[in-house]
Amino acid sequence: MTTPEPDSQVGIVLVSHSDALARETATLAGQFAGPHARIAAAGGTDDGGCGTSPDKVAAAIEQVDQGIGVLIIPDLGGSVLTARLFERPSAVVVADVPFVEGAIAAAVLAATGAPLPAVLQAADDARTYRKL
Amino acid sequence: MNAQFFTAWVEETARTITADRDRLTALDAAIGDADHGTNLDRGFTAVREALSASSPAGPGAVLILTGTTLIRKVGGASGPLYGTAYRHMGTTLTARAAQAVAGRAGTGLDSTSGAVPGTGIEAPGPGTAGFTGTAGARDEAGPGGAPGDGDHMVMVTLADLAAAFEAGLAAVCELGGAAEGDKTMVDALAPATRALAEAARAGLKPEDAFDAALAAARAGARATIPLQARKGRASYLGERSAGHEDPGAASTVLLFTALRTVAGG
Numbered sequence: 235m236t237t238p239e240p241d242s243q244v245g246i247v248l249v250s251h252s253d254a255l256a257r258e259t260a261t262l263a264g265q266f267a268g269p270h271a272r273i274a275a276a277g278g279t280d281d282g283g284c285g286t287s288p289d290k291v292a293a294a295i296e297q298v299d300q301g302i303g304v305l306i307i308p309d310l311g312g313s314v315l316t317a318r319l320f321e322r323p324s325a326v327v328v329a330d331v332p333f334v335e336g337a338i339a340a341a342v343l344a345a346t347g348a349p350l351p352a353v354l355q356a357a358d359d360a361r362t363y364r365k366l
Numbered sequence: 367m368n369a370q371f372f373t374a375w376v377e378e379t380a381r382t383i384t385a386d387r388d389r390l391t392a393l394d395a396a397i398g399d400a401d402h403g404t405n406l407d408r409g410f411t412a413v414r415e416a417l418s419a420s421s422p423a424g425p426g427a428v429l430i431l432t433g434t435t436l437i438r439k440v441g442g443a444s445g446p447l448y449g450t451a452y453r454h455m456g457t458t459l460t461a462r463a464a465q466a467v468a469g470r471a472g473t474g475l476d477s478t479s480g481a482v483p484g485t486g487i488e489a490p491g492p493g494t495a496g497f498t499g500t501a502g503a504r505d506e507a508g509p510g511g512a513p514g515d516g517d518h519m520v521m522v523t524l525a526d527l528a529a530a531f532e533a534g535l536a537a538v539c540e541l542g543g544a545a546e547g548d549k550t551m552v553d554a555l556a557p558a559t560r561a562l563a564e565a566a567r568a569g570l571k572p573e574d575a576f577d578a579a580l581a582a583a584r585a586g587a588r589a590t591i592p593l594q595a596r597k598g599r600a601s602y603l604g605e606r607s608a609g610h611e612d613p614g615a616a617s618t619v620l621l622f623t624a625l626r627t628v629a630g631g
Contacts, residue, residue, distance in 0.1 A: 285405070285441030311598060312443035315541055319437065319446055 239270040240347025245298025246273040246340050249291055249308040249317050250333065253278030259337050267341035272298040286316040295320060303350030305340050305357065309333045327354055335360035367522040367572070371628065372428040373417055378624035380410035386620060393613040397600035401442055402613040409440035409448070424517025426460030429453070429530075443542075443598060444614060447551060450541050451534035458533040460517045462526050467516030524566035524575050531559040548596040549607065551614035558583035558622050573631035580622040587615035 246263070250256035256277025264271050274294035279285040295304050304326045308317040310333075317328045327350060329336055340357035348356075383390070383406050390403030416435045422428045433452030437445050522530075535555050544550045546557075561582035565575030588611065595607040598614075 279441040283441065285401075286445075287441065288438055288446075312441075312446065315443050315446035316437075318541055319450070 240345075242300040242302045243270070243272050243347055244302055244340075244344040244350050244353045245295070245300060245304040246271070246337065246344055246353075247291065247294040247298060247304060247306045247317075248273065248275050248277070248333070248337055249286060249294075249306060249313045250275075250277040251284050251286060251309060251311075251313060253282055255309070255333075259334055262334070263337040263341035266338045267345040271341045271345040272300065273337070273341050274298045286313050288316055288319060291316055291320060295326060303327065303353070305329055305344070305350065305353050307331060307333060307337050307340065307357065324350065329354055329357045331357040332360055335363060367425065367527065369423055369425050369428050369518060372425040372522075373422075374628045375625055376410075376417065376428060376432050377414060378628050379621050380414050382620045382624050382627075383407055383410050383617065386617075390613050390617055393611055393616055396610040397595065397603055397607045398613060399442075399599055402444060402617065405440045405442040406444055406448070406617055409436045409445060412436075412439040424460065424463065424519075425522050426456040426458075426463060426517040429456030429459065432456070444551075444617070447538050447542055447614070450537045451555070454537040455530035455534040458530040459522055459526060462529065463516035463518075463520040463522075465516075466520045524562070524570070524572060528559070528563040528566040531555075531562055535559045542597060544597045547593065549590045549593040549600065549612045549615075550595075550597050551612070551618045553590045553593075553612065554583040554586040554615040554618035554622075557586040558618070571631070573626070573629045576622065576626040576629050580619070580626045583615075583619045583622040587611060587619045590615045 248256045248260050248263075250259070253275070254277065256275035260273045260275040264273050267273070274297045276287070276290040276294040278287065278290075280287045280289060291306070295306075298304060303324070306317040306320065306326065306328045308314045308328065314328070320326050321328055329340065331340075336357040339360040340353050343356040344353045383403070387403035387407045390406065391400055394400050394402035413432050413435045416431055417428065420431065422431050429452045433449040433456060435449075436452060437449030439445065440449070535552070538555065539545065539552060542550065542552075544552045546552055558579040562575055562579040565578045570578070590612040591610065592608055593612075594605055595601045595603065595612070600607040600612070
């Protein structure tokens with residue numbers, strides 16, 4: 235995957251109850267998307283426990299935001315609620331998609347410089363991918 | 367009701383949550399992930415510290431600080447939910463106070479309009495976007511009071527408080543996508559809010575209004591026992607979630623228990 239780095243990309247933020255799950259999923263999606271992908275993990279509580287931290291999510295958004303939009307992918311429950319606190323129309327959008335498959339699909343398209351609606355759509359399409 | 371009253375209410379809520387922490391966690395162990403009491407207690411402990419550190423001057427500012435702290439410190443789903451409820455209650459009280467001040471000053475502002483020109487006060491969106499950093503100015507404006515901000519100058523009436531609860535309830539329903547009957551905190555909060563609004567319209571004394579709201583919250587929480595959960599972890603249990611009181615509804619009752627306690631009488 236040696237496509238040239240686009241001028242700016244949609245950032246991807248992965249919000250999970252688990253710090254390890256968020257980080258590993260970010261790593262995995264980055265391997266699919268290539269070296270330029272802007273993916274940040276925001277998993278676990280501030281002290282590393284099971285749960286979510288709005289401060290971590292805020293930091294992750296700031297880390298990946300290049301001005302053309304951020305897609306937040308939460309795992310479930312409290313992660314979704316925490317993610318929704320940061321929604322800003324057409325700037326920061328929460329995706330209702332499978333965590334791993336959605337992260338990979340979004341990261342791959344985002345790395346091409348595609349706009350936010352297209353990245354969201356790619357993540358959404360992951361919901362219907364058949365494995366068999 | 368002034369800032370002192372609201373601070374006392376939140377502190378009493380924190381006390382009852384600490385006292386009932388193990389009961390809430392036990393309820394959550396039955397159908398959830400056994401952390402509701404612990405999470406809320408952690409959040410409200412942080413709220414106590416935040417309130418004593420900054421002593422917000424107005425009722426709205428007290429509730430906004432409470433909500434922001436809960437969102438940041440709870441860690442579970444109840445953080446965003448309760449935090450959003452308190453924040454919307456706070457912004458509602460602040461907006462109504464500003465309207466009252468503007469009306470009193472005879473500036474010709476339409477006191478029925480939703481927004482208050484010049485104050486920058488508006489109801490936060492469903493998500494209270496970027497609540498920590500970018501929109502944090504609203505929180506910081508609270509204690510000192512922005513120009514034209516009547517938050518610390520106006521006494522909160524029962525009607526104001528009922529309107530605040532209505533805004534909090536609406537925001538919780540929007541954020542969590544829950545409706546009454548889903549076996550959530552909404553099953554206690556919605557009937558209690560209705561009871562409070564009704565009591566305000568009927569001109570009841572605060573302590574009687576809070577009695578009515580508490581009774582409605584308790585009845586609503588009890589009524590969650592036979593329900594099958596449609597939101598949260600408990601919903602994965604399907605019909606196995608029936609037969610247990612919802613922990614979120616149970617903790618919501620404590621808000622009204624505390625409200626009744628601080629009203630005295």
